[in-house]
Amino acid sequence: MTILVKIFGDLRKKIKDVESDGALPLNLHMNTENIEYIKDILQKLSIEENETSHIFVNGVYAGFNKKVKDGDRVGFFSKNQALLYKWYFKREEDD
């Protein structure tokens, strides 16, 4: 029961103990235990919400309260990667 969590840009520096391959994103296969929302993943990884910019869940632009489940693909981008035509995207939340 895992979620694929992709960590982009400077956020990779927050993840200790995982070898990074150049500037490629880190791919973490995280156990879903105690994870219900995006914010739970961030907490587990000790990443502050304000250190992130774009978050995607299965290709959908998402917020901290988006629910996640087994098999999902989640992408976290660092603060200095903020560059979206925000008028094309709305953050999806679940609560």
Added chain:
Amino acid sequence: MPKRILRVNMNNLEAKFEDFPADFAALGGRALTSTIVEKEVDPLCHPLGANNKLVIAPGLVTGTLAPSSGRLSVGCKSPLTGGIKEANAGTPFSQQLAKMRIAAIILEGKHKGSEYYTLKVTMDKAEFTSADKWVGKGLYDTYQSLFKEYGDKVGICGVGIAAELLGASSGICFNDPEGLPSRYAGRGGVGAVMASKGLKFIVVDDTGAPGVEILNEEAFKEGAQKLRKALTTHDVTKPGGALNSYGTSVLVNIINEAGGLPQRNFSAGQDDRSEKVSGEVKAEIIKERGGKRPHACNPGCIIQCSEVWCKPGGKDPVGVLEYESVWALGPNCGIYDLDDVGELNRACNDLGLDTIEAGGMMGVAMEGGLANFGDGKKALKLLDEVKNKTPLGRILANGTAFTAQAMGVTRVPVVKGQSLPAYDPRAIKGIGVTYATTPQGADHTAGYAIATEIMGVGGTADPMDTSKADLSRNLQVATAAIDATGYCLFIAFAVLDIPEGLEGVVDTLNGVLGANLTVADVPGYGQSIIDVERKFNKAAGFTEKDDRLPEFFLKEKLAPHNTVFDVTDEELDRVWGP
């Protein structure tokens, strides 16, 4: 000294300065190129004949100390779309023109013989010399020789081998501050229009230029200050922000995660191999190799999204590899190797090809069996066909639609004949509406700037929502206005969120023009530019049927979202309709 127009008649090789008409006073950049083209060019003329004209115009505040304002517009009837064209570039050349108080260069007529010319423009004259010795040569070597011949302070614009073939995907190349032939007014075949007239290069020497006249210094200074503050504090545009750290290519991973990064001629929206050509990877390699990142495409830009990509050891600098170029020559061709992409981009710059059109062309060429998807080396060989001016090279130089037809490919990603850029409209519908309805042919920059909030009319922001007419129209109108000022579109990120930034833009315009514009005047100004462009296109024979995406976007589902482009025709027509 008032502003002037330099009118260049290629029939008799005569160039003379004319007064700048008083009723053009508030026009610059795209507003000026589109107005002149609409007034002076027969919409039914052959784009490569004597009756088309090419207009080059710096923006209204270009050449001043206003930050990030060194852009210019190139306008004509496009041989790619058959409609009006504005192609935009950031380059010191634009600032030199503006400082010389040249509001526009209008190129008209057509030289009868097969010779090519260089036009050298100084403060008080413009002279022709033969450019024949550069014919058939790559632009990297040529620009080096031109700078040797004319001195390293001049600005150069020119066309390459693709334009000599009159290829509809040839751009006009401007030098960057390092003298590299890397800043392109790329789209719509503007290069072929210049070459069709017998002109190969324009060299400008601004020695003795008086600089841009500023009628209200105080308003200008205050405005520039406000804008500078907005740009240096906003997360996207500030030093260390996304554009400055990674350049536009930061979008590779973002749009791939969004499921909208077209792969292999628009047959999927996501492929994790794209991560290998991302902005993050590129920035790291540039650092290792001793290239440049960040970098300004023109002096005075404080966002500095640009860069200089090079080979190991800092050798053979290419210039910037933009997001659109990396995508077009990379994932769209199934190529996921940055060195392959870099060499393809070098070849495009060297030949004078628009990278987006070249990548779109390569995608359909691969689908048509001229190379396998992913084969970067074969792709380079295909570009050699253009260099060698073979019959196949002539087909390829004419772009995506022409190549697709020649190869029997039916999945043809073009609107009004122009290749789609790097966002799949099935995953991001709003940009699809812009692709369909802009007078320019598929173009991301046409509806890319400023927010709905500023314009007062909302549009829904969900990428899958299909009511996007208001959103797209507002973006297109605002973009047209920015394209007239000479400001880089990327200021939009900051002026969207920081109201003083937008005020600063308007204040600097008031400073230069001695006018009393307000932020509320911006939409009307932008709309008037679009109206002029649509009037030209209508007279050229365009109807609503041309404001549509190709059939396969409506029928073929795109993974991972498994959606089609389902914005209705009525919604598309609502963009400019009653």
